[in-house]
Amino acid sequence: MILQTRGLCKRFGGVHVARNIDFGIEAGEIHCLIGPNGAGKSSLFRLILGAHQPDSGTILFKDEDVTRLPPFARIRKGMSVKFQVPGIFKDLSVRQNLVISFQHHLHGHDLEATIQRVVAFAGLEGLEGKAAGTLSHGRQQWLEIGMAVGVEPSLLLLDEPTAGMSPEETRQTGEMLRVLNAQGVTILAVEHDMSFVQQIADRVTVLHFGEIFAQGSVQEIISHPGVADIYLGASDD
Amino acid sequence: MTGQGKSGPGVGPSLIDATPRQQRNTLALWLSRLEGPQTMGRGRGFWSVLALAVLAAAIYPMFVDGWTVGNTAYFLVWTFMAMGLGVIWGYAGSLSFGQTAFFGLAGYGYGVLTLNFGAAYGFTLVALLLAVGLAVLLAVVLGYFMFYGRVQGVFIGIVTLSVTLVFQAFMAQTAGPEWAIGAARLNGFNGMSGMPPLTIPWPGGDVLLYADIALYYVLLGLMLVVYLGLRMLLNAPFGNVLVAIRENPERAEMLGYDVRRYQLLGFVLGGALAGLSGVLYTAWGQYITPSSMGITAAALPVIWVAFGGRKDVTATLIGTLAMIFLYQWLTIYGSQYAIVAMGVILVLTVLFAPEGIVLSLMRWLSARLTPAGGRP
Numbered sequence: 001m002i003l004q005t006r007g008l009c010k011r012f013g014g015v016h017v018a019r020n021i022d023f024g025i026e027a028g029e030i031h032c033l034i035g036p037n038g039a040g041k042s043s044l045f046r047l048i049l050g051a052h053q054p055d056s057g058t059i060l061f062k063d064e065d066v067t068r069l070p071p072f073a074r075i076r077k078g079m080s081v082k083f084q085v086p087g088i089f090k091d092l093s094v095r096q097n098l099v100i101s102f103q104h105h106l107h108g109h110d111l112e113a114t115i116q117r118v119v120a121f122a123g124l125e126g127l128e129g130k131a132a133g134t135l136s137h138g139r140q141q142w143l144e145i146g147m148a149v150g151v152e153p154s155l156l157l158l159d160e161p162t163a164g165m166s167p168e169e170t171r172q173t174g175e176m177l178r179v180l181n182a183q184g185v186t187i188l189a190v191e192h193d194m195s196f197v198q199q200i201a202d203r204v205t206v207l208h209f210g211e212i213f214a215q216g217s218v219q220e221i222i223s224h225p226g227v228a229d230i231y232l233g234a235s236d237d
Numbered sequence: 238m239t240g241q242g243k244s245g246p247g248v249g250p251s252l253i254d255a256t257p258r259q260q261r262n263t264l265a266l267w268l269s270r271l272e273g274p275q276t277m278g279r280g281r282g283f284w285s286v287l288a289l290a291v292l293a294a295a296i297y298p299m300f301v302d303g304w305t306v307g308n309t310a311y312f313l314v315w316t317f318m319a320m321g322l323g324v325i326w327g328y329a330g331s332l333s334f335g336q337t338a339f340f341g342l343a344g345y346g347y348g349v350l351t352l353n354f355g356a357a358y359g360f361t362l363v364a365l366l367l368a369v370g371l372a373v374l375l376a377v378v379l380g381y382f383m384f385y386g387r388v389q390g391v392f393i394g395i396v397t398l399s400v401t402l403v404f405q406a407f408m409a410q411t412a413g414p415e416w417a418i419g420a421a422r423l424n425g426f427n428g429m430s431g432m433p434p435l436t437i438p439w440p441g442g443d444v445l446l447y448a449d450i451a452l453y454y455v456l457l458g459l460m461l462v463v464y465l466g467l468r469m470l471l472n473a474p475f476g477n478v479l480v481a482i483r484e485n486p487e488r489a490e491m492l493g494y495d496v497r498r499y500q501l502l503g504f505v506l507g508g509a510l511a512g513l514s515g516v517l518y519t520a521w522g523q524y525i526t527p528s529s530m531g532i533t534a535a536a537l538p539v540i541w542v543a544f545g546g547r548k549d550v551t552a553t554l555i556g557t558l559a560m561i562f563l564y565q566w567l568t569i570y571g572s573q574y575a576i577v578a579m580g581v582i583l584v585l586t587v588l589f590a591p592e593g594i595v596l597s598l599m600r601w602l603s604a605r606l607t608p609a610g611g612r613p
Contacts, residue, residue, distance in 0.1 A: 051487075070490075070495070072491075072492075072494055073495075075490075075491060075492065076493045081491050083491075087485060087488040087491065088485070088488065089480075089484040089485055089488065090484070090485075091484055092274075092481075096274050096480075100478065100480075100481045100489075100492065103477060104492075104493055147492070151492075
């Protein structure tokens with residue numbers, strides 16, 4: 001297991017966003033986190049990152065307890081994240097975005113080579129000098145994925161990576177993630193687009209009211225009667 | 238080009254595009270570090286203009302009397318505080334309204350030290366370092382509690398302004414004889430005076446830097462060193478991180494940067510530069526009063542930097558010198574009018590060129606001078 005949570009609990013006032021969550025991600029898999037709105041997907045995501053502190057429970061990353069570490073320290077240990085709303089530096093150039101993302105572990109020719117590689121990977125050739133905020137929505141998402149993968153993370157966390165993308169952009173993003181996964185990156189994606197989940201996921205965890213409702217392969221989840229009730233049935237009309 | 242790197246640094250004639258042959262040249266490599274996406278001005282054109290400006294500043298004392306040169310030195314005194322504020326506010330995105338706290342603390346520190354220990358054996362230079370050290374200490378303590386306490390946005394301005402006003406109020410009530418540190422009377426609202434000027438030990442007689450030509454050259458040199466040093470620092474990874482924090486602090490943290498630490502470092506750098514200005518001011522006029530930490534004094538650097546353009550150190554420097562010159566010129570007609578005029582300029586800047594008037598002019602000029610699609 002590259003990441004494990006044990007008995008993770010978090011409340012905001014009277015709302016339990018995480019109830020006793022025991023959750024794990026195997027190294028090398030693409031794991032999708034699904035569930036209806038308000039199920040606690042984003043909260044679990046933020047707990048894993050350290051943006052929220054749990055009320056109780058522990059988080060192990062590569063067998064090390066990271067529960068009390070601030071987000072930047074978890075990133076330094078090999079996590080990397082892409083947010084739902086493009087978390088890029090909009091007024092800075094694409095190139096500057098990438099330089100800032102990679103400069104703490106790469107310098108000189110290595111930095112340059114990585115920037116070129118990521119630019120090609122994210123389909124941003126010829127746009128290096130453009131202000132990132134002027135790119136199309138899909139390209140902004142890809143730029144952020146590029147920023148997240150250039151650091152060669154062992155665990156890539158994606159919060160709705162295809163939000164706001166066209167079907168074609170969504171398909172390309174799926175291919176992008178498959179390529180990354182083949183290169184050895186473990187991926188955890190919060191997602192609600194089931195066709196996208198079917199395209200990429202090795203395993204799926206379903207959250208409901210802050211609890212793990214079901215877990216298994218895509219086929220198991222799709223054929224799970226309860227899941228269809230709480231989630232798929234509700235959104236598949 | 239733009240101060241925020243709207244286009245990639247690989248475009249256009251630039252020292253940063255040094256060919257491999259040139260890169261072997263150490264000088265070219267050092268020069269290339271002066272340029273980058275975080276500062277405007279690059280290539281032969283810019284550096285030629287800068288060299289001419291420095292040359293003009295260097296020969297200027299030959300054409301005017303010593304008093305006028307000493308007065309011009311006074312303009313230079315303030316540039317350090319302004320450039321430091323530019324780092325904290327313009328680059329790191331935290332508006333400090335209390336740089337004068339560091340200015341005043343270091344100024345009084347220099348006064349207390351030199352009034353007690355004199356100027357022999359180059360002690361004034363030691364006092365300069367110690368006084369700037371005091372400012373650094375204050376910046377470390379204040380900055381630690383602000384940034385590690387997650388104080389953000391406008392509250393940084395409120396906290397820093399409060400600190401400088403507390404300092405002013407405290408120093409203003411130190412009129413009695415009981416308020417003395419060794420031989421140095423604090424003197425309440427009238428302030429402290431009579432401290433020695435900066436004195437450079439020299440074989441055959443110390444060089445006393447009164448408000449005159451020698452001090453002017455020292456300040457000019459110091460200003461140039463700080464300006465070029467800041468350019469290097471801001472274009473180095475450190476400057477990139479400051480800009481990243483300004484643009485999107487959460488993303489900066491999620492890229493693995495300890496945002497609080499970088500904010501603190503930027504704040505301490507700005508505090509040190511404000512302290513340097515405070516010492517130089519005290520040594521220049523051989524006095525310092527609590528009003529140098531008052532609300533008017535605290536507001537002026539903010540106006541200079543806003544007028545110049547906080548996001549570019551060159552624009553900050555030019556804008557500050559222009560505003561201090563204008564302020565002094567207007568003061569001839571009455572200091573109250575001068576303050577009102579500063580306020581009007583601030584309002585006009587915010588309305589018509591929120592990024593700064595000098596910076597907007599520089600961008601306009603560089604767009605005119607650069608072929609379409611390129612970058613100056």
